[in-house]
Amino acid sequence: MPSREQLKQVIKIQSEIAKLGLDLGRVMQHVVEQTLSLVTAEGAVIELAEDGQMVYRAAAGIAEPHMGLRLDMSTSLSGQCVRTGEILHCVDCLTDDRVDKAACARMNLRSMIVLPLTFQDTTVGVLKAMSINVNNFSDDDVEAIGMLCDLVAASMYYSVKYDIEKLVHRATHDSLTGLANRSLFMDNLRNCHQNKSLGYNSLGLLMLDLDGLKQVNDVLGHQAGDAMILEFSKRLKGATRSTDTVARIGGDEFAVLLTPFGERDQLGTFTARIHAALTEPLSFQSHSLSIQASIGGAELPADGTDFLQLLDIADQRMYADKRRRKGDQLH
Incomplete structure (x- = not known):
């Protein structure tokens, strides 16, 4: 029987x-x-079964x-x-032949418990x-x-009801904007980085932070904030190419x-195109909302060959851009 504290935590999570x-x-x-x-x-994952593979979602x-x-x-x-x-x-990954030992070694795992997620009587x-x-x-x-x-299974049911084919899509896309979420973004980034058959000897990354969202939520309410997120998503999608992966990876990220x-591609060209798409303010009810974003970029191989390092570099440059933009506004 789970401890009293565990039961209280499960109720809180629920x-x-x-x-x-949804x-x-x-x-x-x-x-x-x-x-x-x-x-x-020390670690936890939800993996979904997709085309003969287990994918960290x-x-x-x-x-x-x-x-x-x-x-x-x-x-x-x-x-x-x-x-x-x-x-x-699994009591000990080093002696259990059922586990993927290479994957366990990458995370220094020694033990784990794996529980099935069931949707419509199928383990998904x-x-x-x-x-x-x-x-x-x-x-x-x-x-x-x-x-x-059980809580995840219930969320799966209420998210997609009777259509099991929509399950992966709902798990990999942001419900508000319809953009890819962090899981799908990282999946695509990992695949492009590792799969040389795609012919991507280089790739570009942009990290963006939607400026002023908290203030809009605080002053005008979350309905205005959601309108701002949706408009920003629409313009960001319109300023990129059909082959690019555009993702909402956090509230304003x-x-x-x-x-x-x-x-021939330049990160500055893509950044300028996005800023240009944000020029016009958003009209919400009787308010005119400025839509601006802080942007940082990185590219492979110029900024490194490890994709996690590239993400960190792009993130640091995005925050540097945010600090610069705030400084400009003070002058």
Whole structure:
């Protein structure tokens, strides 16, 4: 039986999930984040079964940098969980032949529990808790995480009702804007970085922060804030190409994966095009709302060859742009 504290935390998580509504991607991310403290895990993921692979669609802790990771269903513990629909417990990854040892080594994993996520009587994915310690999880931990699985399954049902084919789409797209979410963005970035057959010897990244959203929410309410997000998303999509991945990765955070990105392409050109698309203010009721964004970019291979490093560089440049823009406004 889960402890009293675990039960209280599950009830709290259930209340928080209700506030997230039908945004399945955010629900999944919230669940993995809460799993860490619920069972004292160093990492947690939700993997969905897609075309013979298990794909990291939500990740927290030591698993967070591996968002979008794909594992072969036939050689992973998660894949076995999907095939059998059974709860699986790995006491020590070094001696358990059911696990993908290479993937475990990348995160220094020693034990894990894997629970099936069931939608319409079909196991469509798993919720996995990970630890760097041997035999870290108890039977009570398994039962506590099982309650979270039920919450995710309920969110899946209410998000897509009877259409199982829409499940992955709802899990990988932002419910407000329809743009890709963080999971799909990281998946596409990882694939472009690793799959040389696509011919992408270089790629470009843009990180964007929608300026002034908090003030709009505070003064005019969240309806105005949502209108601002939707208009910004529309203009951002219009200023990019059909081959680019445009994503909303947080409340006021957006990202663009520029593919293809050749020698003639310049990050400054894409940045200028986006700023130009934001020139006109948004008319909301009787208010005129300025739409502006701070933007930072990075490219492979000029700024490095590790895609996580590229993300960090683009993020740092975006915050530097935000500080510069604030400084300009003071003069």
